[in-house]
Amino acid sequence: MSTAAATHDDHHDHHHAPTGLKRWLFSTNHKDIGTLYLWFSFAMFLVGGFMAMVIRAELLEPGMQFVDPEFFNQMTTVHGLVMVFGAVMPATVGLANWMIPLMIGAPDMALPRMNNWSFWILPFAFGILIFAVLMSAFGAGNPSAPNFGWTFYAPLSTKYGPASTDLFILSVHMMGISSIMGAINVVVTVFNMRAPGMTLMKMPLFVWTWLITAFLLIAVIPVLAGVVTMMLTDRHFGTSFFDAAGGGDPVLFQHVFWFFGHPEVYIMILPSFGIVSAIIPAFARKPLFGYASMVYATASIALLSFVVWAHHMFTVGMPLAGTLFFMYMTMLISVPTGVKVFNWVATMWRGSMTFELPMKWAIAFVILFTCGGLSGLMLAITPVDFQYHDTYFVVAHFHYVLVTGAIFSIFAAAYYWLPKWSGVMPSKLLGELHFWNSLISANLLFFPMHFVGLAGMPRRYADYALQFADYNFWISIGGFWFGLSQVIFLVVAVRCAMKKGEPAPAKPWEGAEGLEWEVPSPAPFHTFDTPPVVK
Amino acid sequence: MATDKYYVPESSPWPLTASIGLCMTAVGGAHFIQQSTMADMEPSFSGKPLFFLGLAWLLVVVALWWRDTIKESVTGLHSNQLGGSYRQGMLWFIFSEVMFFAAFFGAMFYTRWLIIPWLGGEGSNAMTHELLWPEFQPMWPLTETPDGTTTTPMGAWGLPAINTAILLVSSITLTIAHHALLEGKRGTLILFQAMTVALGVIFLGLQALEYVHAYDMGLTLDAGIYGSLFFLLTGFHGAHVTIGTIFLLVTLIRVIKGHFSEDNCFAWEAGAWYWHFVDVVWLFLFVTVYWL
Ligand code: HEM
Ligand SMILES: [Cu+2]
Numbered sequence: 056m057s058t059a060a061a062t063h064d065d066h067h068d069h070h071h072a073p074t075g076l077k078r079w080l081f082s083t084n085h086k087d088i089g090t091l092y093l094w095f096s097f098a099m100f101l102v103g104g105f106m107a108m109v110i111r112a113e114l115l116e117p118g119m120q121f122v123d124p125e126f127f128n129q130m131t132t133v134h135g136l137v138m139v140f141g142a143v144m145p146a147t148v149g150l151a152n153w154m155i156p157l158m159i160g161a162p163d164m165a166l167p168r169m170n171n172w173s174f175w176i177l178p179f180a181f182g183i184l185i186f187a188v189l190m191s192a193f194g195a196g197n198p199s200a201p202n203f204g205w206t207f208y209a210p211l212s213t214k215y216g217p218a219s220t221d222l223f224i225l226s227v228h229m230m231g232i233s234s235i236m237g238a239i240n241v242v243v244t245v246f247n248m249r250a251p252g253m254t255l256m257k258m259p260l261f262v263w264t265w266l267i268t269a270f271l272l273i274a275v276i277p278v279l280a281g282v283v284t285m286m287l288t289d290r291h292f293g294t295s296f297f298d299a300a301g302g303g304d305p306v307l308f309q310h311v312f313w314f315f316g317h318p319e320v321y322i323m324i325l326p327s328f329g330i331v332s333a334i335i336p337a338f339a340r341k342p343l344f345g346y347a348s349m350v351y352a353t354a355s356i357a358l359l360s361f362v363v364w365a366h367h368m369f370t371v372g373m374p375l376a377g378t379l380f381f382m383y384m385t386m387l388i389s390v391p392t393g394v395k396v397f398n399w400v401a402t403m404w405r406g407s408m409t410f411e412l413p414m415k416w417a418i419a420f421v422i423l424f425t426c427g428g429l430s431g432l433m434l435a436i437t438p439v440d441f442q443y444h445d446t447y448f449v450v451a452h453f454h455y456v457l458v459t460g461a462i463f464s465i466f467a468a469a470y471y472w473l474p475k476w477s478g479v480m481p482s483k484l485l486g487e488l489h490f491w492n493s494l495i496s497a498n499l500l501f502f503p504m505h506f507v508g509l510a511g512m513p514r515r516y517a518d519y520a521l522q523f524a525d526y527n528f529w530i531s532i533g534g535f536w537f538g539l540s541q542v543i544f545l546v547v548a549v550r551c552a553m554k555k556g557e558p559a560p561a562k563p564w565e566g567a568e569g570l571e572w573e574v575p576s577p578a579p580f581h582t583f584d585t586p587p588v589v590k
Numbered sequence: 591m592a593t594d595k596y597y598v599p600e601s602s603p604w605p606l607t608a609s610i611g612l613c614m615t616a617v618g619g620a621h622f623i624q625q626s627t628m629a630d631m632e633p634s635f636s637g638k639p640l641f642f643l644g645l646a647w648l649l650v651v652v653a654l655w656w657r658d659t660i661k662e663s664v665t666g667l668h669s670n671q672l673g674g675s676y677r678q679g680m681l682w683f684i685f686s687e688v689m690f691f692a693a694f695f696g697a698m699f700y701t702r703w704l705i706i707p708w709l710g711g712e713g714s715n716a717m718t719h720e721l722l723w724p725e726f727q728p729m730w731p732l733t734e735t736p737d738g739t740t741t742t743p744m745g746a747w748g749l750p751a752i753n754t755a756i757l758l759v760s761s762i763t764l765t766i767a768h769h770a771l772l773e774g775k776r777g778t779l780i781l782f783q784a785m786t787v788a789l790g791v792i793f794l795g796l797q798a799l800e801y802v803h804a805y806d807m808g809l810t811l812d813a814g815i816y817g818s819l820f821f822l823l824t825g826f827h828g829a830h831v832t833i834g835t836i837f838l839l840v841t842l843i844r845v846i847k848g849h850f851s852e853d854n855c856f857a858w859e860a861g862a863w864y865w866h867f868v869d870v871v872w873l874f875l876f877v878t879v880y881w882l
């Protein structure tokens with residue numbers, strides 16, 4: 056292939072580092088696309104966070120204060136959708152884009168143009184969704200935005216869905232196209248682009264967890280596309296998928312949705328497992344305990360995640376055998392999850408630990424994610440779930456795994472790799488402020504939700520009984536505090552982007568390992584044009 | 591070779607412009623559907639016109655995008671490694687399509703094995719049956735829905751059986767074409783690939799005829815869950831046959847232009863894989879939707 060190699064050389068001369076707007080709009084560079092993803096996701100985090108503030112303002116006191124219940128429902132719905140599909144998922148895709156090629160010694164993602172397409176679909180898809188909210192807030196006649204919860208159960212979303220449901224359906228299709236293309240790109244990059252010597256079992260765990268995440272995405276996003284398609288035809292073409300009068304069943308919706316939905320929650324958390332598995336060894340200055348068992352645990356979590364979906368549906372009235380099956384499977388899935396937590400703790404055991412910012416976030420992750428896993432186990436016990444289902448206990452559970460789990464780990468990743476991305480160290484002072492404020496406020500925000508949930512406060516209502524007033528007051532205070540704390544991170548990130556701060560060496564963390572630290576900081580536009588050899 | 595330098599394409603306007611097209615198609619599509627199915631909706635620019643504009647836009651952009659890719663391929667910029675990426679990418683894409691169909695097949699089995707018997711009172715559902723639709727008779731195909739809509743099932747041994755034969759033969763002709771491609775026999779390749787495309791077109795024609803026939807005998811999209819499943823499963827399959835036929839037509843034209851050689855034929859093989867996938871889906875459809 057010497058001719059091909061020759062053409063490459065001259066081709067490289069004329070497309071080094073494009074500039075201006077074109078650089079971002081037309082990019083085929085994994086680092087630039089990664090940056091786009093990360094900024095987009097942070098923007099969505101702020102948008103979704105703003106909606107959460109509206110929710111908490113309304114729930115600060117019992118009774119109706121700021122918004123009407125109809126708008127409240129739209130807020131909970133779009134908050135969930137924006138956070139899941141707009142904040143957490145794109146953030147991890149951004150990390151994958153930046154880090155996977157660097158970690159496996161590849162020059163770029165396998166399919167760079169498709170990579171850019173995956174990204175550019177997202178702003179349009181969310182533009183559609185947010186447009187619906189703006190119309191609802193300010194538009195003539197205030198047409199309702201989606202208002203049926205982020206899980207869009209039929210028949211709320213079919214027979215009773217507002218007109219904007221159709222826009223929502225199409226925007227979910229667009230997000231799906233984006234996710235599938237992004238996931239295919241990751242799988243192919245990992246299988247086809249590794250540097251010589253980078254065998255599968257030498258790959259950093261972040262690459263492994265993303266490989267498995269990508270597999271989950273390719274397997275379940277099409278199912279999501281299927282279910283919204285059935286919604287669309289039920290709404291407009293007279294089909295009866297979710298209508299018992301025509302021989303269908305609204306519960307069918309829940310089965311198909313959660314067949315997607317449960318693997319989806321692992322799609323959001325597996326990359327976090329990878330991040331934490333990179334950071335803890337670096338700051339405990341010990342190799343990761345049980346690397347191989349981490350890989351196998353991740354794979355078994357992924358496989359089991361296909362057979363636990365109905366734990367979201369214990370109360371819809373399934374046959375006993377089905378209920379038992381899903382209960383035991385759900386409990387089984389916490390075994391590999393436990394293996395991971397054990398391994399992280401064992402990695403820290405007798406390590407020479409230091410507590411730089413990424414490590415702080417990672418340790419907070421381990422503790423608080425475990426807390427969320429434990430409440431998950433409680434929910435998995437069917438008879439108990441009859442009491443907890445659709446209460447704030449569930450809200451507490453998934454915010455522990457998603458906010459103090461997924462999002463904390465994304466912050467850990469940001470503080471860990473920002474030196475590599477930007478070339479400057481993130482501000483220590485601001486970082487500490489961000490961490491401690493987030494840590495305390497998040498617990499003030501989410502921990503009391505357990506109590507009100509156990510006492511029976513239902514989720515997704517704009518009002519509540521007086522007995523929940525005290526807790527809700529403090530929950531809301533925690534909410535505003537947490538929201539404000541995230542503005543600190545905006546300052547941290549903007550300062551890094553503007554190169555304000557102490558210049559970062561190629562390897563700013565003493566104990567860090569991996570190919571990404573062998574290139575200078577900030578990582579040059581093209582890296583590993585000639586593949587490194589991994590021993 | 592794994593150590594070859596990798597081809598990273600120059601920056602390209604197509605992804606962004608394709609997204610704009612997709613957005614127009616989506617917004618236009620949603621409004622178009624609303625405006626053509628809901629009585630209180632007036633046709634407007636944001637409906638049908640925007641939808642078709644978006645579709646045309648998307649088509650042009652995709653054509654331009656492919657033109658770039660083809661140009662790179664014929665000027666030899668693509669390394670073997672990139673070929674590998676394309677191949678693996680296509681296989682994973684087909685896997686995602688399999689899962690899309692799986693959602694509908696899953697819905698069908700759930701309906702047949704659980705919903706219908708339950709509506710008929712099976713298991714712990716005696717009261718459901720008594721209270722909701724005591725007259726309801728569980729059966730499959732569901733020719734009378736709980737609310738009393740009646741329909742006629744589509745038999746397997748008329749047009750559907752012929753269509754099965756057509757797709758099976760097309761699979762064989764395509765395999766012969768593939769061998770011809772690998773052995774460099776251009777004449778055979780063109781002949782058999784053209785036959786495959788023709789069979790695809792005939793299949794689609796017969797499928798359209800079958801739909802007309804179905805509507806005549808009262809099997810419609812809104813005739814209850816049987817009609818819903820029948821038309822969505824066969825309809826999405828038909829849409830995929832259409833895509834596959836166009837795919838094979840494009841690679842046929844490229845064969846005639848001499849774009850492929852035995853070691854540079856990713857696009858051709860991708861089309862062939864896609865065709866076989868569509869074929870397999872049909873076999874499942876034939877057995878589970880038409881026959882059993
Ligand atoms: C030890 C592992 C886990 C177990 C046993 C578990 C179990 C459960 C159960 C039984 C429910 C249903 C509660 C109900 O609606 O009554 C639930 C809800 C939920 N879980 Fe988990 N879970 C686990 C981990 C996770 C993780 C890692 C995530 C995400 C990162 C997650 C996200 C969610 C979400 C989003 C919901 C609520 C969905 C909704 O109704 O809106 N869970 N979990
Ligand atoms: Cu779940």
